[in-house]
Amino acid sequence: MSLLSVGTVAFDTIETPTGKADMVIGGAATYISWAASYLTRPTQIVSIIGDDFPNEELEALNARGVDTSGILCVEGGKSFYWAGKYHDNMIGRDTLVTDLNVLADFDPVLPEAYKSSEYLMLGNLTPDIQRSVIQQMTVKPKVVALDTMDFWMNIAWDSLMETIKLVDILIINDEEARQMSGHHSLVRAANHILTLGPRYLVIKKGEHGALLFGDGRVFFAPGLPLLDVIDPTGAGDTFAGGFMGHIARTGDLSFENMRRGIIYGSVMASFCVEAFGLTRLKTVTDDDIESRYAEFKELVHF
Numbered sequence: 001m002s003l004l005s006v007g008t009v010a011f012d013t014i015e016t017p018t019g020k021a022d023m024v025i026g027g028a029a030t031y032i033s034w035a036a037s038y039l040t041r042p043t044q045i046v047s048i049i050g051d052d053f054p055n056e057e058l059e060a061l062n063a064r065g066v067d068t069s070g071i072l073c074v075e076g077g078k079s080f081y082w083a084g085k086y087h088d089n090m091i092g093r094d095t096l097v098t099d100l101n102v103l104a105d106f107d108p109v110l111p112e113a114y115k116s117s118e119y120l121m122l123g124n125l126t127p128d129i130q131r132s133v134i135q136q137m138t139v140k141p142k143v144v145a146l147d148t149m150d151f152w153m154n155i156a157w158d159s160l161m162e163t164i165k166l167v168d169i170l171i172i173n174d175e176e177a178r179q180m181s182g183h184h185s186l187v188r189a190a191n192h193i194l195t196l197g198p199r200y201l202v203i204k205k206g207e208h209g210a211l212l213f214g215d216g217r218v219f220f221a222p223g224l225p226l227l228d229v230i231d232p233t234g235a236g237d238t239f240a241g242g243f244m245g246h247i248a249r250t251g252d253l254s255f256e257n258m259r260r261g262i263i264y265g266s267v268m269a270s271f272c273v274e275a276f277g278l279t280r281l282k283t284v285t286d287d288d289i290e291s292r293y294a295e296f297k298e299l300v301h302f
């Protein structure tokens, strides 16, 4: 069933202890859509790019069934650019450059055909823009999921609170959950956040897996122990794409099915970190996905 993703489509320069990748394709909506494309169709993207963005990257998404006609291309404009450098532990990172470029004037207008998408994944963007997208939907989506970050909590708290009232599933990391709630305990943090609007809360813990809270229940999935992590960039967005891709393809909003969604999200994220940028995500096969899903089952079954 149709999944609409909204977020950045970008150029990234990434430095990790294992190497460097200059000006590779990135952006939250890019990672979300690549991951989701293996699980559900059709998917759509709403974003903004400059005319420096390579057309073959859009064609590669189209070939995977991703409709990119909602990506506005600004003639003479430059695409969003982000550069980051990871610490030796591959968890912490410093942002070296954030050039908003065309994103500075992003005011998305949803194409008519997208206004009835049944599943909506709002990637990390200003909460005003995220809310404006929800408000443009003419048919209430079955699920609205949202990602955000510390930056928006610091500078746009009120708008963020207004926006998450309209959201079914909030997908954030452990530090963001602590900041949003003012509680260190993730259980207390979840109890608090679930009073702010969302029915479910997913807390990502990087290589340590993810937690799902909702309906008075908790589920935990570990991270798959991997031989090598080459580049964690986009893993959180890839997780969200895998999770929402599974929810959209099944249309099943039960807690049991969300648990499977958490595993599919973790599976897709485990591919993402195996190479720089989108490199590994672009070569995944359905067999790869199902055999890694089985590895997860084996890992946690006792």
Ligand code: AMP
Pocket: 008, 010, 011, 012, 025, 026, 027, 028, 081, 082, 098, 124, 125, 232, 233, 234, 235, 236, 237, 238
């Ligand atoms: P993640 O590693 O999940 O945080 O996602 C990294 C991706 O987010 C990169 O591909 C960046 O292009 C994109 N990104 C970095 N900073 C921002 C920002 N402030 N707003 C939106 N997207 C961003």
